[in-house]
Amino acid sequence: GPADMDPAIWAKVKDHPCYSEEAHHYFARMHVSVAPACNIQCNYCNRKYDCANESRPGVVSERLTPEQAARKVLAVAAEVPQLSVLGIAGPGDAAYDWKKTKATFDRVQSQLPDIKLCLSSNGLAMPDHVEEIVAMNIDHVTLTINTLDPEVGAKIYPWVFFRGKRHEGVEGAAILLARQMEALDMLVARGVLVKVNSVLIPGINDAGMVELNREVKARGAFLHNIMPLISDPAHGTHFGLTGQRGPTAAELRAVQDQCGDGANLMKHCRQCRADAVGMLGEDRGQEFTLDKLPETIA
Ligand code: CLF
Ligand code: SF4
Known part of the structure; x- marks a missing residue:
């Protein structure tokens, strides 16, 4: 709550539905899916x-x-008075597909200067854009970090594409990890609030989650959102096809409990769509599809 929080930080979180558990009862976010490249x-x-x-x-x-x-x-914004945050969370990586992310934010900011801007990335491209992010007054960045161990990373990431070259296995995972830590440190040093998302994958990265929580917290992450893997064979993912299961609610809770008190855990995440609109847990996206938008807005 505000009692134990720096007023400058409170000003950034009080109307952000993801960064404040309280705010999610009163404020809405929307995502626009402008960034397909990953x-x-x-x-x-x-x-x-x-x-x-x-x-x-x-x-x-x-x-x-x-x-x-x-x-x-x-x-x-004209229909949803609770709207406080515009987020870009895909459909690919908002930092890698940076030109589209930036063009969108620039256009919106010129018309709606009070809306908060938020973005989400795997972190690989993020260090290249931190200075612009600060200049654009983006106060909220999510980095998805799933492990501190490149051996584990190799089981989650078959490859990463960096500086024009594809890197596989442990080598690729090590590059990704180094860039994630660099991004986290750079953003924290500049006063951007960082939420770390981690996808909890039983038997793959669960044993390292408490250590990951301690590390990102020590580096200044504002929140850590440990999300359950959702694995459905019908989604055609590698994990879905190999029968990797997600955690049970009890397993997720056990890991959160092991992180202990003061672990800065986010527990009200609703795993939104990349085009979600409305309060968390509510999706009014279908009311605002392209065919329903006015051609021009005065
Ligand atoms: Fe969107 Fe994410 Fe910004 Fe929130 S969602 S980009 S931080 S404005 Fe929020 Fe949705 Fe969970 Fe994300 S509930 S999936 S944490
Ligand atoms: Fe890229 Fe991973 Fe996001 Fe898929 S889940 S778009 S591979 S960062």
């Missing part, structure tokens, strides 16, 4: 669908250009 492969992702690092797997969102997205944000 630079890594996660074994829980089928690239036909939205990025599973910040959203529900197995969902296809309507992809928008930055211009279409800005029109949609204006239409939603």
Whole structure:
């Protein structure tokens, strides 16, 4: 609550439904799916669908250009008074597909200067954009970090694409990890609030989750959101096809409990879609599909 929080930080979280448990009862967020390109492969992702690092797997969102997205944000802002945050969380990686992310935010900010901007990334491309993120007044960034161990990473990420070259296995996972830690440190040093998402994958990364929580917290992450793997063979992901199961609710709770008090855990995440609109847990996206938007907005 505000009693034990730095006022400057409180000002950034008080109306952000993900960064404040309290705020999610009163404020809404929306996502626009403008960023389809991605630079890594996660074994829980089928690239036909939205990025599973910040959203529900197995969902296809309507992809928008930055211009279409800005029109949609204006239409939603006119209808949803609780709207406080615009997030870009896919359908690929918002930092890798940076030109589209930035173009969208620039357009929206020029028309709705008070809306908070939020983005989500696997972290690989993030260090390249931190200075612009700060200059654009983006106060909230999510990094999905699943392990501190490249051997474990190799079981989650078959490859990463970095500086024009594909890196497989442990080598690729080590590059990704180093960039994630660099991104986290850079963002924290500049006062950007960082939420770390981790997908809990039983038998793969669960044993390292408490250590991961301690590490990201020590580096200044504001929140750690440990999300359950959702693995459905029908989604056509590697893990789905190999029969990897997600954690039970009790297993997820056990890991959260092991992280202990003061672990800065987010527990109200609803694993949104990359085109979600409304209060958390509510999805009004179908009211604002492209065919329903006005051609121009005065
Ligand atoms: Fe969206 Fe994510 Fe920003 Fe929130 S969602 S980009 S931080 S505005 Fe929120 Fe949805 Fe959970 Fe994400 S409930 S999936 S944590
Ligand atoms: Fe899929 Fe997101 Fe992973 Fe890219 S970062 S492979 S879009 S889950």
